[in-house]
Amino acid sequence: MIVDAPLDSSGAGRGEERAPAALRRAGLRDALSADDDGQIDEARLRDPVRDPASGVIGAAGLVRAGGAIAARVGALLADGHRPLVLGGDCAILPGICRALPPGTELWFVDAHPDFLDGATSPTGEAADMDLSVVTGHGPAAAVGPDGTLIAPSRVCLLGHRPATDESSRVEAARIDPAIRQVNAAEVLRRGAARVGAGLAADSDGPAWLHLDLDVVDPSDLPAVTYPEPDGLRWADLVALVTPLARADRLLGMSVTDLNTDEDPDGHSTRRVVEVLAQVLRG
Template identity: 60%
Template sequence: MRWSVLDAPLDSSGRGRGERWAPAALRSAGLLGRLGAADAGAVDALVTDPTRDPDTGVIGVDQVRRAGRAIAVRVTELLGTGRHPLILGGDCAILPGTLQGLPAGFDLWFLDAHLDFEDGRTSPTGEAADMDLSIVTDHGPAGLLDREGPLVDPDQVHVLGHRVPDRDTADGMEAVRVDPAVHRVPADRLRGPDAAAMGRALAVGTTPAWLHLDLDVLDPLVLPAVSYPEPGGLDWDDLTALAGPLVRSGRLLGMSVTDFNADEDPDGRHAERIAAVLAELLSD
């Protein structure tokens, strides 16, 4: 596969959190050289406004929209030249822009500790990274996308590795319910041989697919350098066993990698491990 690495340093908290520095840290760990990938540069995806918009409930909403448009343009350009984009976030708020850049009709393989199905009312933070999956399936705040309707059919979304269930009404917050058409396989069903079996099962088919990897799908014991760690996650072997068949399926349009918090990796050892695993997964 002909990979092109594109930086999208979007931190949807608007406060300059460590995800903003993740692309630079992974580049410093030698990711491009390990992959033999082309350098596609960076998009203007910075969010510096920490204000929560009263209408949408989204922090820095105008900057989030701008970042999404910029990412979409570059994804479309790269696919048009026969390249496979590898987008380095940033946090999961890069997903709507990414999917806006794809041709219609694809599966989404979504590896994440969280369901990301909040909206402007239910999100406790206001970060678009709480809402990315609800946005792309047309359940999120209105007006964040340049077109109406879902970017991906909920029935074509496969959420893998989550540990956080739908939230019932509590502490004054509204309940969060994921569209029942979304396929969900929690982390406790992706251990050891089950991870490889799930990867092989999902790899079957001919529909193009996008792979989204939020690194908090990993257990914090193996990768603590994320912003919202959740116990009970996958280990590195589980991740490679699950994702390997997806990458080799022949269906993959590209991949996004998010939620590496470089602030939590002062000696660079976690960036080194991430780069090594990505190279193992994605190299021909």
């Protein structure tokens, strides 16, 4: 069941906001033979001002958007659907996690740990801090309710790059030690298919898969806002994510951070559709 959450946490209406519509125009629904639950209209942000108290851009709007995302995803899960939530950027994750049952495991595939907060983020975008928020280490202003939505010990961070500057070193130092980490280099060293299959079989209980497309090396996918070198190639991503996306215990999946501003001819968008079809349908 496809549902759009076109949230761009910069508040400036960047290309991430237009990604769900672009993926649909490129044939994603037909490629997946998926049902359609439309768009979460409240999952938008039109406030580029950084809140002085929390350090988060558009804090009040984020709370409203997160509540709307939580309500829609919760309703889909209650009706027995397996949602595919199309972002927007990673700021959609706290709203999704509010809808998940206790004990859910989070497979977080991203070039960045997203473990900054309102004080340490250089941008103030909630997409800098979504994983810290859902594990209880970020500002509640980015989600609404206080507290931990996903236990750190139930999180696996996959495909991120090593720290290279002061900001990323600060971020790396903030990551909860209970979170399992397999960075991009380690995924490639161990074999992406082996890492994915092992994780899918590693424990029981429900799971959610979050895929930030900037985990892909920019030589394969340049159409992202914050590209990072030395990432996974398309074949590596497919090998890693396929066993996770097809796991019986998977509740649903979110896909974020395709920036259509960086894809004027639509080539990257079409490639994302092809890859998602390969991962989800074979």
